[in-house]
Amino acid sequence: MPALSKIITVESVLAAATVGILTTVAVYWYQRRKKNRLPTEWNPVGIVTRLYIYPLKSGHEIELETAVCTELGVMIPPFGNLHQFRDRSFLIYNEADKKFETARTSSQLVHIKITAIDENHVTLNAPNMPILTLKIPNAVENRTDMITQHFGEKIPTIDCGDEAAKWISQYLKNAESGFRIGYNDGARRRNIDFTHQEYKKAYPRLRSSGMGLYSDFTSYLLVNQFTVNDLNAKMQDAQVTHRNFRPNILIEGAPPYAEDNWVWVKIGDVVLYEVKPCTRCVLTTVNPETGIKSAVNEPLRTLRKYRMLKDVKT
Numbered sequence: 001m002p003a004l005s006k007i008i009t010v011e012s013v014l015a016a017a018t019v020g021i022l023t024t025v026a027v028y029w030y031q032r033r034k035k036n037r038l039p040t041e042w043n044p045v046g047i048v049t050r051l052y053i054y055p056l057k058s059g060h061e062i063e064l065e066t067a068v069c070t071e072l073g074v075m076i077p078p079f080g081n082l083h084q085f086r087d088r089s090f091l092i093y094n095e096a097d098k099k100f101e102t103a104r105t106s107s108q109l110v111h112i113k114i115t116a117i118d119e120n121h122v123t124l125n126a127p128n129m130p131i132l133t134l135k136i137p138n139a140v141e142n143r144t145d146m147i148t149q150h151f152g153e154k155i156p157t158i159d160c161g162d163e164a165a166k167w168i169s170q171y172l173k174n175a176e177s178g179f180r181i182g183y184n185d186g187a188r189r190r191n192i193d194f195t196h197q198e199y200k201k202a203y204p205r206l207r208s209s210g211m212g213l214y215s216d217f218t219s220y221l222l223v224n225q226f227t228v229n230d231l232n233a234k235m236q237d238a239q240v241t242h243r244n245f246r247p248n249i250l251i252e253g254a255p256p257y258a259e260d261n262w263v264w265v266k267i268g269d270v271v272l273y274e275v276k277p278c279t280r281c282v283l284t285t286v287n288p289e290t291g292i293k294s295a296v297n298e299p300l301r302t303l304r305k306y307r308m309l310k311d312v313k314t
């Protein structure tokens with residue numbers, strides 16, 4: 001699949017981040033091994049212009065002014081006693097086979113918005129649906145299901161209950177059941193040692209500790225706006241925005257594809273390291289505003305012409 005953007009991932013949590021239009025995020029470093037020593041010299045490459053979090057995998061984004069950067073990805077900064085979302089901490093899964101569901105097959109998922117109402121409750125909002133109020137479940141009192149993600153990876157997932165299941169089933173297939181909503185409290189890290197062996201061979205910096213909660217691969221995704229602009233210039237029948245690529249961090253000011261060569265990225269006092277380029281799936285063809293898939297399969301059709309990645313065959 002074509003690669004557009006770099007994935008950035010971090011290992012230790014040190015601080016929170018403030019992002020304005022021109023400034024940036026927080027601090028991390030990764031120095032466990034000698035060869036991973038933090039660089040001592042940095043060159044300015046661009047500025048951060050947008051920060052996003054996606055509390056529900058495949059769901060609507062929330063734009064942030066400030067992002068707390070954690071090992072598990074972006075977290076909403078503390079505000080009063082509201083629940084602090086983490087990136088991709090909720091997901092939809094199939095009741096019968098416990099497989100995860102995404103907007104690749106259910107593109108209307110991109111319309112679901114999650115809002116915190118207090119420390120333990122959030123609401124889910126979707127077109128033509130009543131508002132669902134959800135009490136955040138926990139691993140002690142509630143059921144844990146093993147959900148299957150890509151490559152058969154199993155992720156322990158706390159079930160959000162029958163009312164939530166009914167709500168999401170009605171929204172997705174006009175049925176009383178079929179889908180459930182799951183929650184990941186981040187207590188257990190993912191283990192990709194057995195499921196992602198081919199990828200680990202191809203990308204030596206890819207490891208379990210760099211994975212997000214329910215993200216396909218790593219805990220952060222960075223997109224370069226000028227790369228998106230260049231892609232748009234190459235497309236005749238369609239245009240996309242950076243939102244088609246669902247970044248956590250959007251950068252401007254760097255030449256198109258400059259990000260291909262960045263191993264370390266320092267934003268404010270947060271240091272991120274590159275794990276792998278992001279192979280882009282059909283979700284990039286879904287208009288984030290309308291939930292409608294591109295009739296001409298863009299931007300993938302154009303990316304295939306010049307950005308095919310020799311990624312692993314799975």
Ligand SMILES: *[C@@H]1O[C@H](CO)[C@@H](O)[C@H](O)[C@H]1NC(C)=O
Nearest residue numbers: 137138141142159160161162
């Ligand atoms: C989780 O467990 C608590 C305590 O038993 C219960 O009140 C709540 O309804 C459960 N939530 C779900 C989603 O099952």
